[in-house]
Amino acid sequence: MKISIDYYLSDAHIDANSRTSQRQLSLEISALAESTDHNLPLNLCLVLDCSESMKGKPLETVKQAAISIVEKLQPGDRISIIAFNHQAKIIAPYQPVENIFRIKHQINKLEAWGGTAIDQGMKLGIKQVALGKRNTVSHICLLTDGENEHGDDQRCFKFAQLAAEYKITINTLGFGEHWNHDVLEKIADLANGTLSYIEEPEKALTEFEQVFARLQTVGLTNAYLIVELFPGTRLGELKPITQVAPEAVEIPFKLEGNYFKVRIGDLMTNSARILLINLYINQLSPGIHQIATAKISYDNPTIGGENLLSAIFPIEITSQEKYQPQLNQKVQKSILLLAKYRQTQIAETKLQQGDKVGAATMLQSAANTALQLGDESSATVLQNSAARLQEGQELSPKERKKTRLASKTIL
Numbered sequence: 001m002k003i004s005i006d007y008y009l010s011d012a013h014i015d016a017n018s019r020t021s022q023r024q025l026s027l028e029i030s031a032l033a034e035s036t037d038h039n040l041p042l043n044l045c046l047v048l049d050c051s052e053s054m055k056g057k058p059l060e061t062v063k064q065a066a067i068s069i070v071e072k073l074q075p076g077d078r079i080s081i082i083a084f085n086h087q088a089k090i091i092a093p094y095q096p097v098e099n100i101f102r103i104k105h106q107i108n109k110l111e112a113w114g115g116t117a118i119d120q121g122m123k124l125g126i127k128q129v130a131l132g133k134r135n136t137v138s139h140i141c142l143l144t145d146g147e148n149e150h151g152d153d154q155r156c157f158k159f160a161q162l163a164a165e166y167k168i169t170i171n172t173l174g175f176g177e178h179w180n181h182d183v184l185e186k187i188a189d190l191a192n193g194t195l196s197y198i199e200e201p202e203k204a205l206t207e208f209e210q211v212f213a214r215l216q217t218v219g220l221t222n223a224y225l226i227v228e229l230f231p232g233t234r235l236g237e238l239k240p241i242t243q244v245a246p247e248a249v250e251i252p253f254k255l256e257g258n259y260f261k262v263r264i265g266d267l268m269t270n271s272a273r274i275l276l277i278n279l280y281i282n283q284l285s286p287g288i289h290q291i292a293t294a295k296i297s298y299d300n301p302t303i304g305g306e307n308l309l310s311a312i313f314p315i316e317i318t319s320q321e322k323y324q325p326q327l328n329q330k331v332q333k334s335i336l337l338l339a340k341y342r343q344t345q346i347a348e349t350k351l352q353q354g355d356k357v358g359a360a361t362m363l364q365s366a367a368n369t370a371l372q373l374g375d376e377s378s379a380t381v382l383q384n385s386a387a388r389l390q391e392g393q394e395l396s397p398k399e400r401k402k403t404r405l406a407s408k409t410i411l
Contacts, residue, residue, distance in 0.1 A: 031219025
């Protein structure tokens with residue numbers, strides 16, 4: 001398994017007569033499978049909400065979905081299962097996938113009662129996954145249908161950061177209409193996972209299987225992007241680094257001298273992580289100039305390799321005395337993905353301020369951006385939400401969740 005990294009500039013040329021030029025750098029990073037590679041062993045923990053609100057059909061469908069995932073695991077994979085309400089307990093301790101019948105039996109015994117303490121489930125889940133995180137794809141799938149009424153949201157975020165430090169990814173699944181979107185989205189973002197929305201009980205199996213299918217495409221783990229900016233090149237001041245695919249996520253970073261290093265998590269073989277970086281470049285004499293370098297630090301569980309380094313990729317730009325733009329369509333698409341995300345964020349802020357007209361305007365802009373991307377499903381969701389606000393109506397919890405999800409990815 002190897003690193004694949006491609007870079008594109010929004011415009012590969014700059015004007016040699018301009019004192020400063022702004023460019024967007026798009027980096028597409030993935031794992032490149034070789035003929036001898038095979039699926040990596042999974043180390044999976046299901047952390048399932050069994051509070052009173054899950055009683056009846058919701059819990060029964062989640063049980064079926066969990067059993068379906070367990071049945072898809074292969075010899076060499078590991079599994080653990082945590083149930084939580086206002087407390088958390090181990091239903092199936094960390095173990096190799098051997099006695100599937102016993103694991104299924106433990107899942108079927110789950111009952112719904114009590115309140116909700118998400119952080120308790122996360123804490124126990126991290127402890128279980130940490131037992132087998134070496135040379136595996138280590139993931140937690142956290143499902144809840146409610147607010148963290150008996151827990152502490154800040155503890156959730158600290159556990160998500162701890163999981164990332166432990167090389168553990170957390171995927172969150174919100175069930176129904178009453179879970180806190182801000183909390184589950186932030187947990188997934190901090191732990192380099194994905195957020196899924198289970199609108200109806202019948203969709204639990206589909207959403208679980210989509211997350212599981214993504215895990216099976218992981219080729220390399222614990223990846224970090226390391227960039228050196230050359231003299232005369234600097235980052236934009238406001239949120240200059242964003243992942244735009246497979247989900248839009250603002251990436252925190254710390255600049256040390258001319259270097260920065262950001263964690264991007266697992267690398268898949270079938271889809272790239274695309275990062276968009278906002279750069280400012282000082283005036284350059286005519287000719288080809290190197291403005292930065294990029295490399296990836298990563299783990300390769302196939303060979304037991306940790307903190308491996310890719311080749312160094314030089315990033316170059318051409319300065320022209322007689323400037324002729326050379327725009328890149330791939331970067332233009334990334335810019336549109338970022339625009340859709342930020343337009344919806346602005347709409348959310350305006351809605352919280354009670355400005356329905358302003359929110360509707362921004363959602364309409366986001367819908368138009370989605371159409372430019374060819375993402376008709378997201379455009380429909382965003383357009384419908386804009387129309388309701390223009391009519392003076394409130395968005396239902398379901399509509400707000402669908403709108404947020406439409407902003408983060410292509411539906």
